[in-house]
Amino acid sequence: MKVRVMRGREWARPVRPVRREVLGAAPEVEQGRPPLLFVPGFGHGAWAFAEHWLGHAASRGFPAYALSLRGHGDSGPAPEATLRAYAHDVTQVAAGLPRQAVLVGHGAGALVVAHALARYPARAAVLVAPVLGGWATFGAALRSNPVGTLPAVFGGPLRLHRRQLFSRELPEAEARRYADRLGRAGRRAQWQLLTGRAAEPAVGDPPVLVLGSPDDRVVPATALTRAARRYGSAPLLFPGMGHDMMLDARWREPVDAILDWLAKDPAPTGRP
Amino acid sequence: MSTSTDHGRPDPEASTLALTRDGRPVSDRGDTVCVVGAGASGLTAIKNLREHGFGVDCYERETGVGGAWNWRHDRSPVYASTHLISSRPFTQFPDFPMPDDWPDYPHHSQLLSYFERYADHFDLRGHIWFGTEVVRVEPVAGDRWDVTTRSTGGYGPERTSRYAAVVIANGHNWSPKLPRYEGLEEFRGEVMHASSYKDPAQLRGKRVLVVGAGNTGCDVAVEAAQQASRCWHSTRRGYWYAPKYVLGRPADQVNDALLALRVPLRVRQWLYHWTLRLTVGDLTRFGLPKPDHRVYETHPIANSQLVYYVGHGEIAPVPDVARFHPYAVELSDGREIDPDLVVFATGYLPRFEFLDPAVLGDEAGQGRPKLWLNAFVPGRPTLAVAGLVQPDSGIFPLSHWQTVLFARLLRLRVTRPDRADAFAARVTAKAGERYAGPVKDSSRHWFEVGHADYLRAVQRALHDLEEK
Numbered sequence A: 001m002k003v004r005v006m007r008g009r010e011w012a013r014p015v016r017p018v019r020r021e022v023l024g025a026a027p028e029v030e031q032g033r034p035p036l037l038f039v040p041g042f043g044h045g046a047w048a049f050a051e052h053w054l055g056h057a058a059s060r061g062f063p064a065y066a067l068s069l070r071g072h073g074d075s076g077p078a079p080e081a082t083l084r085a086y087a088h089d090v091t092q093v094a095a096g097l098p099r100q101a102v103l104v105g106h107g108a109g110a111l112v113v114a115h116a117l118a119r120y121p122a123r124a125a126v127l128v129a130p131v132l133g134g135w136a137t138f139g140a141a142l143r144s145n146p147v148g149t150l151p152a153v154f155g156g157p158l159r160l161h162r163r164q165l166f167s168r169e170l171p172e173a174e175a176r177r178y179a180d181r182l183g184r185a186g187r188r189a190q191w192q193l194l195t196g197r198a199a200e201p202a203v204g205d206p207p208v209l210v211l212g213s214p215d216d217r218v219v220p221a222t223a224l225t226r227a228a229r230r231y232g233s234a235p236l237l238f239p240g241m242g243h244d245m246m247l248d249a250r251w252r253e254p255v256d257a258i259l260d261w262l263a264k265d266p267a268p269t270g271r272p
Numbered sequence B: 001m002s003t004s005t006d007h008g009r010p011d012p013e014a015s016t017l018a019l020t021r022d023g024r025p026v027s028d029r030g031d032t033v034c035v036v037g038a039g040a041s042g043l044t045a046i047k048n049l050r051e052h053g054f055g056v057d058c059y060e061r062e063t064g065v066g067g068a069w070n071w072r073h074d075r076s077p078v079y080a081s082t083h084l085i086s087s088r089p090f091t092q093f094p095d096f097p098m099p100d101d102w103p104d105y106p107h108h109s110q111l112l113s114y115f116e117r118y119a120d121h122f123d124l125r126g127h128i129w130f131g132t133e134v135v136r137v138e139p140v141a142g143d144r145w146d147v148t149t150r151s152t153g154g155y156g157p158e159r160t161s162r163y164a165a166v167v168i169a170n171g172h173n174w175s176p177k178l179p180r181y182e183g184l185e186e187f188r189g190e191v192m193h194a195s196s197y198k199d200p201a202q203l204r205g206k207r208v209l210v211v212g213a214g215n216t217g218c219d220v221a222v223e224a225a226q227q228a229s230r231c232w233h234s235t236r237r238g239y240w241y242a243p244k245y246v247l248g249r250p251a252d253q254v255n256d257a258l259l260a261l262r263v264p265l266r267v268r269q270w271l272y273h274w275t276l277r278l279t280v281g282d283l284t285r286f287g288l289p290k291p292d293h294r295v296y297e298t299h300p301i302a303n304s305q306l307v308y309y310v311g312h313g314e315i316a317p318v319p320d321v322a323r324f325h326p327y328a329v330e331l332s333d334g335r336e337i338d339p340d341l342v343v344f345a346t347g348y349l350p351r352f353e354f355l356d357p358a359v360l361g362d363e364a365g366q367g368r369p370k371l372w373l374n375a376f377v378p379g380r381p382t383l384a385v386a387g388l389v390q391p392d393s394g395i396f397p398l399s400h401w402q403t404v405l406f407a408r409l410l411r412l413r414v415t416r417p418d419r420a421d422a423f424a425a426r427v428t429a430k431a432g433e434r435y436a437g438p439v440k441d442s443s444r445h446w447f448e449v450g451h452a453d454y455l456r457a458v459q460r461a462l463h464d465l466e467e468k
Helices: A010-011 A054-059 A083-096 A108-117 A135-144 A147-152 A172-181 A187-194 A219-228 A254-261 B040-049 B106-120 B215-227 B251-259 B264-277 B303-310 B396-415 B418-428 B451-466
Strands: A022-025 A036-039 A064-067 A102-106 A125-127 A207-213 B016-021 B025-028 B034-038 B058-059 B128-130 B132-140 B144-151 B159-163 B165-168 B190-193 B207-211 B228-235 B317-318 B321-325 B327-329 B341-344 B382-387
Touching: A010 B251, A022 A054, A022 A187, A036 A054, A036 A083, A036 A108, A036 A125, A054 A254, A064 A083, A064 A187, A083 A108, A083 A135, A135 A147, A135 B418, A147 B207, A207 A219, A219 B228, A219 B303, B034 B040, B034 B132, B034 B144, B034 B159, B040 B058, B040 B106, B040 B165, B040 B396, B058 B132, B058 B418, B144 B165, B144 B264, B144 B382, B159 B228, B165 B396, B207 B215, B215 B228, B215 B341, B251 B264, B303 B418, B382 B396, B382 B418, B396 B418
Parallel strands: A036 A064, A036 A102, A102 A125, A125 A207, B025 B159, B034 B058, B034 B165, B058 B128, B165 B382, B190 B341, B207 B228, B207 B341, B228 B317
Antiparallel strands: A022 A064, B016 B025, B132 B144, B144 B159, B321 B327
């Protein structure tokens, strides 16, 4: 896709500001590592990363932040939010960080990150169990959880079952506790998962890592491969984990893989 | 990544490979690109060139970033109350948004903090040589450039470095333009150019004549209305004073909603006149001259307060100044007024004192370079000027795209020379192209651009450059 310079419609109608929840964890000693910004998917808030990943990234020397998209967590309410507003939230927080950030999107948050990458030259991007939208994703969701998925078509909430999100290794009580904290995305944003336009090319050619689980019951393995291929790589797989890799019993493995990848300072794509 | 931006410049003796024409040693900086100035346009040039894999040396005569927008700089034209005249979406860099809880029209100190954060966020300061001014920029064989620098103020020795390309981003709002008037030398009152106007306290209790109806002139006139004991505002012609808000939104956002719908100019002019009639109405009833042009045909003046103070009698609109007497000023209609302070808000002229005007295609030395997209020089494929535009919106997004285009061009010179050559041919063929509707003549109208027309042209140039 071609570079877009003119955005008259967007300039004419800026996204409304809203209170944004940002949680963070700073490493004890500043080591000059790029800050990470975790973007939760639909229904999740910054809390999902504050549980394990933020602290772990900080303990390995990466300043780590997580935001709640508008209408989620402790961010301001936004029932009519669109993907554009979500991407706006991400670029706002990213541009507010002291240095060029690494964007890490989970689930539909990965789609939000993909859109934000067209507006903000991230240091790198990581898509965790990415839900990049389209009818194939919808079909998969419908097959594994028809009762939770169908209402979303009519503007109702998209409900994910805890057995879609977590593996059986996670204790039942904990899974229930996490599932109870889930909220919902705006209905327009949910529709845009199906009908929305594909993300524009990323600015600044950031390196992109895709990871997921072949046993994810929200994102099928084929979708992972497709997502990774878009960024010219293959997905990193963690068998036996559910969709919510940051909350599942073995949360440590994927985040360590991300941090190892970043520690190697991946080169930007497309550079001579 | 090339190592050419590593600091601790190589010892001149060790790296000397060539000599300048007059026999001084040159340190060769390889593929590194030189950027002149670390203001808004210079910063975005550094960032975009770095993003495209180039090493960058930027020379900045001051000790901080932000150029004109850094009020500490002696060439900065900002005054205490300077606010943006284009709203945030038109002013921010397209890939680094301003905080959305900032006002629609931020203050100049906020803008400076924005540039400082941009520099820190993208780690640009390490590529800037502060306190170093560029003395000469000369073309040498192989489309390369010898850049001679020295410490600001002329201390210390000059040193010359050779670069693969140069981006000139020295700004165009620092060299005051002062019109000549008969008898100005004999005038006993105080005379200043708006560039030395910093604070409304300078006007307090005085009888002030403000000359010029640019955005600065109108701001000074409004402050004189608030602070001075009298205020006359002299303008050459009648102007359209655009309010900063119409229909409940920043005016430029309303205008761009129409532009996005491709509403033709005539219709937009008609709509504008119509909305104006709903608010202040006919300006000639306040004694303001009738505009001799349609709206959008001069650089837009966004000032909601000027007409307000004229309506309150705090500003007396007067015609052009004819001549000065020791204790009075004679106007072109024969009237005489007796100000004790005259502020010339007569604008600035672009100046490239380090460059032979012929390099920019300005053979006659009139200060009007002949460029394509106001940035590219015919016959000089490795030279670009950034930010030499006077748009009807913010400059910074335009500078951003100019430098993106230049960075991609430089990259293609290596990977696809045929495309770079085709681009060079277009530069030669289209030099001098304009990106605005009919504009009234003034000494700066030649770099006036409509932001929509201009950005569309840049977008086309990017696509032509890279189409498969």
